Amino acid sequence: MSAREAGTELAEGYNFAYLDEQTKRMIRRALLKAVAVPGHQVPFASREMPLPYGWGTGGLQVTSAIIGRSDTLKVIDQGSDETTNAVNIRRFFARTAGVATTTRTADASIVQTRHRIPETPLTEAQILVYQVPMPEPLYRLEPRVTECRKLHALADYGLINVKYYEDIVQHGSIATTYDYPVLVNDRYLTSPSPIPKFDNPKMHMNPALQLFGAGRERRIYAIPPYTKVKSLDFEDHPFSVQRWEHQCALCGSRESFLDEMIVDDAGSRMFVCSDSDYCSSRRAAQDAPGDAAKEAA
């Protein structure tokens, strides 16, 4: 994709990437401390943004604070570049920062995502920014922020272990399928954001820096590259990911997360890769294997 979205002009009267420098400085300081204490939620003074709270203002503010002229930005929602929210956010940065944007994971230096981790493995040159609705992994068990702060300070995570034990007793397995909490660097219980648990293993020892922004809840956290990230489980009930019996109807992948789609009134179903770039790259490689080899080089 070209440096500007077709037809979008740089918005006048706004600072680069919308936020004022004072706000960026405040967010940048919070990000550095977040990196220094992996998985710990650092409070920050979230600003009202042109998108509503709950629609990605945290991710927006993190990206706005880190992005520069030489970056290339990819924005996805549910794994796709084409969902309306991803389109809206990508346009926001095209208008307020004029940065290059792309749909190709491999070409991006910053990927802002809602609810998925890209299938294409990330590199040391990349930063993944997650949009987070509820940064507190314990919130369903303990809604009070003040109480959770104490539990994290003491690394007292008994509540969730009890909950999972009860799940196993009642259902035979842990009944959490997304926003599945992880222990970061053997210390902080962390919400991975509502990614499917299928994506959790990608967080462990990732070469890229992972940053998390929760605007409405006003917290930022981070997982540095090459950091241990372990999904909670028990020895006799180890963590496992979802598997499909199907393959992607478009590219044939058996490894990626598949969206189930109802395609007609009879209820016929079709399974397609959730990650639109991953799927189209595979299809391009299948159509023209020689070209794909050149592209990959």
Added chain:
Amino acid sequence: MQPGDRFNSAHGPHSEQIDMALLMPGFGDVVHDSQRVFRALLDALARPGRIVSVESLLPGYQADANGAALAAFASLLALADYSTPVFVQRDDRALADALRFHAGATLTRDCAQATFAYVHDAASMPPLDAFSLGEPEAPENAATLFIRVDSLTDGAPLTWQGPGIRDASTVGIAGLPGKFWDERAALASRFPCGIDCYFVAGGSLVGLPRTTRVENS
């Protein structure tokens, strides 16, 4: 403007007039230079031991033997403001004035109050626990130190491990007193409280977050 300004006319201990004739210039392009310095700092802290440079961002900077290291000056310009008291170890009028003018920073002589600190002479630096280490519920309140060193590569090699480092890195920072590593090791048991450091030499820096384990090679 901060709420207290109405009642406090002095900006802390360094309330003398800024000497405009000797004022060091700040960033040529505040928006983009700050962003690039920040990305360097982020990268350095996320990948401890990796050398990162901000050399190109203050082209006019006079880096004589006595001047504050370029990388430290650029970092403080990018990060400090009225809400982040800065501790400058020695009496560096030029640095203090520049930070007050360009960043609106307040300066403090009290280590414990400092959000940022610049240490020009590592051998005589205050003990690490004189700085804020944060609290168990708010470890982010710990200070960030910028410590000038002789070299980022020529020192005795130590093994660094932990978040940001794939297996282990060998890093040889030259010019740090031995007690620095002892004091730092003593803080490890207080995690998540701790202190985060950047070693600066000229226009380059190396990050050392509190999570990195440092051992003899």
Added chain:
Amino acid sequence: MYVAVKGGERAIERSWDLLAEKRRGDRAVAELTVAQIREQLRLAVARVMTEGSVYDEELAALAIKQAAGDLVEAIFLLRAYRTTLPRFGYTLPIDTEAMHAERRISAAFKDIPGGQMLGGTYDYTQRLLDFTLLAEGGTGAGDEDTAPATHAEPMPRVLAMLDREGLIEQERARPDAPEPGDLSREPLTFPVDRATRLQNLARGDEGFLLSIGYATQRGYAHSHPFAGEIRNGEVAVELELDELGFAVEIGDIEVTECQMINQFAGSGEVPPAFTQGYGLAFGHSERKAMAMALVDRALRAQELGETIASPTQDAEFVLYHSDNVEASGFVQHLKLPHYVDFQSELELLRRLRTSGGVASRPAPALAAEEEQEVAHERP
């Protein structure tokens, strides 16, 4: 052949066009002007300014027009705009005792120095729809006699009179008092002091505070409130300028203030005295100011040594849910796609139903092709 959904940009642009059409409505009807909203929907403007945290009647009126009358949306517009405004400084605290009051009442006393001023209020109207308002065109000059009178006599605070007898607790300015927090700059952190709580309540949703305040009157918290004083009118805004070294009046704003007199409290060391709740809002906003005062008092339970027995006294519960910009955003975010997570839940549910022996109701009839897929899915 399934094709991935594209054209999101065009869909968004088209939705903007549709929105603009709907907002304008029937073009045979005259377009609403911002001036009309500002003058004739004053109470809506007051609410948007208060919760939008910006005193600017024209901007609030513009936001209401742009939001087609959805006040929560208008409040969001104003807040988002506020984020872009540079901050010059902080004014001196406004002196509501020096207010040019258009309305001032006390329920606690029959008569008070300065008198009970009814002013313009809906309180004593009969709530009968006035169909004469359907006819328009009344632009004649207003009746001289109905111009609002502002009071020339001093109006000392009712509560100050109680204070002279030592009967009511008062916040007193102390030289070592901490500066109030600023929620537009810093996140809410607990424990939270009264000044910061009041700021949260001032910009909080009127409906939410009304309900919580109502609950305190019905037994959810110990509350025996009396309206000590409610006043509405204009106050001067003053800013101290460094270059001059003294304060300069930069304008007037209209505010509504409510001081509630509440249940007395005392301890072994301190003799009992009435306690207070306080409310303040921009424009003429009595319901908001009164509800705020009730909730303020309920949230003081801890500092007054009361048992916390009710959610109305739970600071985290009240203060985290008072902001309608946050609440609206999060409630409505459920409209965003969530199909990836839903897919995960579907998969788990199907697995639990087939392996958990849930056989009380047969699964919905499936096509033959589907049956094959389900057979594959069984563990």
